[in-house]
Amino acid sequence: MSWEFGDKEKMKENFNDNTIDPIVHSLPTPNSQLRTHTEISEIFSSIQGEGPYLGVKQTFVRFGRCNMHCHYCDELEKMKEGRFQTLSLEEVFSQIKQLSEKEGEPHSVSLTGGEPLFYTSFLENLLPQLKQAGLKTYLETNGTLPKELERVIRYVDIVAMDLKPASSTLDRDFWKAHEAFLKCAVRQEVFVKVVVTPETTASDIERSVELVKNIQPRIPFILQPQSEAIGISVKALSLIETHYFELAKKFLSDVRIIPQMHKIWGVR
Ligand code: SF4
Numbered sequence: 001m002s003w004e005f006g007d008k009e010k011m012k013e014n015f016n017d018n019t020i021d022p023i024v025h026s027l028p029t030p031n032s033q034l035r036t037h038t039e040i041s042e043i044f045s046s047i048q049g050e051g052p053y054l055g056v057k058q059t060f061v062r063f064g065r066c067n068m069h070c071h072y073c074d075e076l077e078k079m080k081e082g083r084f085q086t087l088s089l090e091e092v093f094s095q096i097k098q099l100s101e102k103e104g105e106p107h108s109v110s111l112t113g114g115e116p117l118f119y120t121s122f123l124e125n126l127l128p129q130l131k132q133a134g135l136k137t138y139l140e141t142n143g144t145l146p147k148e149l150e151r152v153i154r155y156v157d158i159v160a161m162d163l164k165p166a167s168s169t170l171d172r173d174f175w176k177a178h179e180a181f182l183k184c185a186v187r188q189e190v191f192v193k194v195v196v197t198p199e200t201t202a203s204d205i206e207r208s209v210e211l212v213k214n215i216q217p218r219i220p221f222i223l224q225p226q227s228e229a230i231g232i233s234v235k236a237l238s239l240i241e242t243h244y245f246e247l248a249k250k251f252l253s254d255v256r257i258i259p260q261m262h263k264i265w266g267v268r
């Protein structure tokens with residue numbers, strides 16, 4: 001099977017049956033076997049701008065590629081152009097340590113992307129080193145690669161898991177993968193986030209709520225209105241306020257509305 005970034009038609013041909021468990025496992029991931037090197041877009045220190053850890057200082061390790069194409073993704077251009085560098089395990093670890101020394105101890109190291117689990121073989125090496133150095137690990141993930149999560153879950157302290165309904169992403173659905181993923185993620189601290197765009201449907205929110213409720217209704221469930229530097233989508237926020245928040249509250253005990261604040265703050 002061949003697959004290139006942006007080749008959506010080819011993906012549709014291969015993935016036209018949404019009832020099949022995610023075939024993303026068989027996507028060619030040229031670097032997924034690499035244990036000692038990886039594709040990094042950037043490593044930097046900043047403030048977490050989303051979810052229940054909003055405002056904590058983190059070291060961000062942004063991996064290059066992703067197995068999805070969400071239409072609202074900030075990283076699509078970089079991914080298309082392959083704007084990332086190949087770094088060794090030692091280089092990544094040393095940059096994280098240097099940032100901790102320069103900027104002060106972070107709350108945690110955020111493995112983000114792209115999709116960090118696209119690089120699981122590398123994470124199997126990096127995560128134990130971070131734990132050994134006394135650093136907390138925070139995995140920001142699209143929640144579509146459960147087999148990969150299984151391989152590293154014991155080294156992850158916090159899982160920040162997205163649910164990606166097709167009406168929000170304009171990609172395909174990943175319900176079965178999300179379910180398997182969340183069942184694994186609950187072994188550690190986890191919260192779930194859904195980006196709500198003006199196109200997000202009530203039935204997709206219902207299905208997201210149902211999925212979380214069936215696994216553990218106390219998992220924090222974040223409704224995130226699509227956010228841009230110019231502000232929050234008024235239509236998305238209105239959908240949440242008038243409908244989706246109450247819908248989720250009927251079945252889940254911890255539902256919050258949190259926009260992407262880093263865009264509004266103007267930080268990375
Ligand atoms: S899952 Fe995240 S990184 Fe991947 S395309 Fe969607 S928004 Fe971008």
